[in-house]
């Protein structure tokens with residue numbers, strides 16, 4: 001199993017580290033445009049191998065895509081992150097050009113690759129990857145919902161004063177400050193609805209904190225987050241590499257599902273060796289349906305800024 005990670009920055013390096021530590025891939029190639037940067041990150045990570053007990057071989061490349069040839073999975077993290085006060089959508093001007101070139105270069109060297117798009121604005125970058133590569137829809141996956149759901153569970157565990165392992169919950173919709181749709185009415189603590197443990201107001205606070213999870217961290221860090229994003233990407237990569245058939249909310253091209261078409265947005269999917277193996281239709285309340293529709297309108301507005 002060969003995995004390429006494009007972008008050796010905060011998220012790319014974190015994701016490569018988690019993949020290596022889990023020890024399911026034979027090879028990870030990190031690629032960046034900054035001279036020597038990916039090679040340096042790869043060497044540093046390889047020097048953790050004997051300490052962390054993994055055999056995954058990590059190599060770096062400065063813009064040489066021939067080193068990525070034959071990748072089974074490629075993760076696109078290249079592009080600029082937001083600064084405090086910015087929205088993810090404001091990154092489109094720079095990141096669209098980067099994601100377009102990177103996706104095309106990856107597919108040229110690895111025609112059977114499964115792409116995982118991370119660069120923001122992620123739903124629109126996932127849509128762009130479709131338009132510029134023409135890969136089948138099961139082989140282009142946007143990572144956002146897995147991260148947002150992890151943040152939702154963190155906030156729920158905090159509110160319920162419960163261990164996170166007791167909590168289950170999911171966030172669908174667009175990966176944006178206003179477009180996320182945390183499915184609060186369906187979240188549970190060991191099969192019991194969380195609304196049995198906290199007030200409606202507290203649950204609403206959890207929802208709002210979840211939606212601005214990325215912005216909150218960006219304000220604290222001065223740039224956007226990387227540990228949980230890296231862990232979320234590595235979970236998706238592992239589900240595909242190990243054919244786990246796990247369910248995650250991911251941004252995927254919809255063709256009538258959830259009443260939406262010609263849009264990439266977060267919905268629950270089953271991930272296995274073929275990438276997205278199934279889109280799962282979860283029954284939504286009328287309020288959740290309305291929020292999903294509004295979220296889709298926001299993503300389509302951003303997609304409209306693309307030159308495709």
Ligand SMILES: NC(=O)c1ccc[n+]([C@@H]2O[C@H](COP(=O)([O-])OP(=O)(O)OC[C@H]3O[C@@H](n4cnc5c(N)ncnc54)[C@H](O)[C@@H]3O)[C@@H](O)[C@H]2O)c1
Nearest residue numbers: 007009010011032033078079080081118119120122143229
């Ligand atoms: N989808 C999500 O949930 C999620 C989570 C976190 C971050 N992000 C996004 O991921 C992206 C990366 O964030 P980061 O914190 O790692 O940023 P970063 O600045 O630390 O790293 C980005 C890297 O991309 C490289 N790069 C730029 N252009 C390139 C190109 N054409 N080819 C190869 N490499 C190139 C840069 O040299 C840099 O090393 C941002 O757009 C950020 O918004 C998305």
Ligand SMILES: O=C(O)C[C@H](O)C(=O)O
Nearest residue numbers: 082088120214215224225
């Ligand atoms: O918040 C960001 O800009 C980065 C990422 O999308 C995140 O949610 O952490």
